[in-house]
Amino acid sequence: MLTAYEVISLGRYPYTNWSGKLSAHDHSIIQSAIKLTGAEELIQRPLHELSDGERQKIMMARALAQEPHVMILDEVTAFLDLPRRVDFMQMLNKMARESGCAILLSTHDLDLALRAADQIWLLPKNGEFIVGSPESLVLNGAFEKAFASEGV
Incomplete structure (x- = not known):
């Protein structure tokens, strides 16, 4: 079974040569991704032993190890x-700020989105696409109109 570190390192394989050997530069990027996601205490554990939240953190580190722009x-x-x-959500906010990677996510956690997002894209039932800062929406x-229903 793969350790969390080995799973994160899979994010670097598109950058390796035909042998798949990771360079010192690759290991440095992996370490940065681990630090950015706060996964230091998880890296030696087998993936199958991690909780859902821990596993999600490892998968984010793996994605970050690919050095994406978005x-x-x-x-x-x-x-x-x-x-x-x-x-x-706090980790994603930190990742976006420190790595320079734009993060676009869909969520039903509106309270968290309002706290963490720089911009929100809102698509109410009428199909009118609205973009703005959480505060302006x-x-x-716009939020009141988009989620208007009895009892809300």
């Missing part, structure tokens, strides 16, 4: 408990 994520916090969701009533 990450597109779909419901990355869906199976996490509330404290891990908050931690994960709340203040101009």
